[in-house]
Amino acid sequence: MTIDLKTVKHISKLARISLDEKKAEKLATDMNSIFEFIEKLNELNTDNVEPLTSIAETTLRFRDDKITSENIREKILKNSPEKNDDFFVVPKVVE
Amino acid sequence: MSEISSLTLYELIKNIKEKKISSNEAAKSFVDRAEKSKKINAYVTENFENCLKLSKEFDDKPNFDLKLPGIPIAVKDLFCTNEVRTTAGSNILNNFVPNYESTVTQNIWNEGGILLGKLNCDEFAMGSSNETSFFGNVQNPIAEDLVPGGSSGGSSAALAANLTPVTIGTDTGGSIRQPASFTGTVGLKPTYGSCSRYGIVAFASSLDQAGPMSKDVKDSSILLEVISSFDKxxxxxxxxxxNNYSSELTRNIKGLKIGIPKEYRVDGMPDEIEKLWKKGIEYAKDCGAEIIDISLPHTSYALPTYYIVAPAEASSNLARYDGVKYGLRSSGKNLIDMYEKTRSEGFGEEVKRRVMIGTYVLSSGYYDAYYLKAQKVRQLIKQDFDQAYNKVDAILTPSTPSSAFKIGEKSNDPVSMYLNDIFTVPVNLAGLPGISIPAGVDKNNYPLGLQIIGKPFDEQTVLNIAYSMEEKINYKNNITDWWMK
Incomplete structure (x- = not known):
């Protein structure tokens, strides 16, 4: 199987990473060599195998529905690239 | 007495408790050495002034009951540290200052440790040579222009160069054990679930584990005892x-059964690795262990499985870097354009590659063929270990298929870089504890490591075997401080 340039561009849209033509071509080459290596898994018949989704056999714990942190708005907003007093600011999304 | 910076953690604690060295003297010693070691490029962010100040405060009001009394410690820059910049080696987090502390680092400060600074690593811990860091290559103290391994390359280099008495790294596919092996140091990846992942910049959540890196096995046992904790x-x-890993540490491993998996004898493995492994088997026998041949039949499928599971998890974990709430933002003509430009400029090549692979294997129409398939093979790999552990207490393998390579040697070929992790990745997929200890050198005098893999939650046996073998191997790093000349 080969991953063509069109697929790479589609994936880059899904991943929200802009790519120029040259980078897309390089990625197509890299991804093909990596997938060639990954295809080895097809040698194995796994029809009756349960997928392993988590190594830690724990059930999710419940906690009390209590607020543990208060008045951290300022702290949270501190790292924001653009903000006004109370909100994160992004480019305009509504015309 | 030898120089403070060259002491082991155990010796340093002892000297501080006996008031032969003050915490401030120790801090000064490491800071001075770091100032002369800029060429190593181990630090991304220095916390030197604060460390000197806090060490003084410790000396004014010492508490010698703590497990790390006034000990200066540098940590991998993947652990969030309150009010200290945390970059994960990425441009996208270049200006990120967390307002919370990771549990693992908090455990260290609670026991008296003092932050020296944040250590370089591969970007988002994706790499085996520290060459993917936005903050540049790290020099291996063993020899010039040699990689220190990765992704915890700043950690392994700082340790080998005596810039920190111990350090912590994270290990998703070998990122503690491989750099330890490349620098002649000890690195332990605990059982999945042993050390809290809270506050660690996430790479692949079902595989990531933090662990100690140290100059010898005893030091790793001391640090593991501090960082391993249940965390809500x-x-x-x-x-x-x-366990009380350090006080329960013993060299008595008589009668323990150690398995040798035949599938780890891979094609093209250099003779010196084969020899090292044989030597390791002899040492284990000398220590009183019983050697048993075992089979882990799905070993060769571990790397392809890993290169589906890890990128898939990474692609969803890294979706949060969108330029909105923190980190880098590039300007765009609309919201989507802003996202795409931010991520394109913020992520380096290897990270983009893995996010793309992950997005692809999770995308509509490919999920079953790749991601589900990989999860099933992961089950088979885990079952291999389960069956082996019916017969043995631990498993002995080489840590890596080669010694450290030159900077630039493998950076253009992702698959050959990935092959570095061939012996370490299965351990993460099965969630097991594994340690790398230095065991010899290759023809260039570069260090080589042996790996001991244990049963889940049985770090104590892993440490005991390592402690026992370490005495027989009697390895000493030969560091010439070449970067200071």
Whole structure:
């Protein structure tokens, strides 16, 4: 199987990473060599195998529905690239 | 007495408790050495002034009951540290200052440790040579222009160069054990669920584990005891009875059964690795262990499985870097354009590659063929270990298929770089504890490591075997401080 340039561009849209033509071509080459290596898994018949989704056999714990942190708005907003007093600011999304 | 910076953690603690060295003297010693070691490029962010100040405060009001009394420690820059910049080696987090502390680092400060600074690593811990860091290559103190391994390359280099008495790294596919092996140091990846992942910048959540890196096995046992804890803030943290790893450490491993998996004898493995492994088997026998041949039949499928599971998890974990709430933002003509430009400019090549692979294997129409398939093979790999552990107490393998390579040697070929992790990745997929200890050198005098893999939650046996073998191997790093000349 080969991953063509069109697929790479589609994936880059899904991943929200802009790519120029040259980078897309390089990625197509890299991804093909990596997938060639990954295809080895097809040698194995796994029809009756349960997928392993988590190594830690724990059930999710419940906690009390209590607020543990208060008045951290300022702290949270501190790292924001653009903000006004109370909100994160992004480019305009509504015309 | 030898120089403070060259002491082991155990010796340093002893000297501080006996008031032969003050915490401030120790801090000064490491800071002075770091100032002369800029060429190593181990630090991304220095916390030197604060460390000197806090060490003085410790000396004014010492508490010698703590496990790390006034000990200066540098940590991998993947651990969030309150009010200290945390970059994960990425441009996208270049200006990120967390307002919370990771549980693992908090455990260290609670026991008296003092932050020296944040250590370089591969970007988002994706790499085996520290060459993917936005903050540049790290020099291996063993020889010039040699990689220190990765992704915890700043950690392994700082340790080998005596810039920190111990350090912590994270290990998703070998990122503690491989750099330890490349620098002649000790690195332990604990059982999945042993050390909290809270506050660690996430790479692949079902595989990531933090662990100690140290100059010898005893030091790793001391640090593991401090960092391993049950934590409600991590939903995969496991509440099991943790040993007092350092006080229970023993060289008596008589009668323990150690398995040798034949599948780790891979094609093209250099003779010196084969020899090292044979030597390791002899040492284990000398220590009183019984050697048993075992089979882990799905070993060769571990790397392809890993390169589906890890990128898939990474692609969803890294979706949060969108330029909105923190980190880098590039300007765009609309919201989507802003996202795409931010991520394109913020992520380096290897990270983009893995996010793309992950997005692809999770995308509509490919999920079953790749991601589900990989999860099934992961089950088979885990079952291999389960069956082996019916017969043996631990498993002995080489840590890596080669010694450290030159900077630039493998950076253009992702697959050959990935092959570095061939012996370490299965351990992460099965969630097991594994340690790398230095065991010899290759023809260039570069260090080589042996790996001991244990049963889940049995770090104590892993440490005991390592402690026992370490004495027989009697390895000493030969560091010439070439970077100071």
């Amino acid at each position: 803030k991590d939903s995969t943290s496991i509440d099991f009875k943790r």
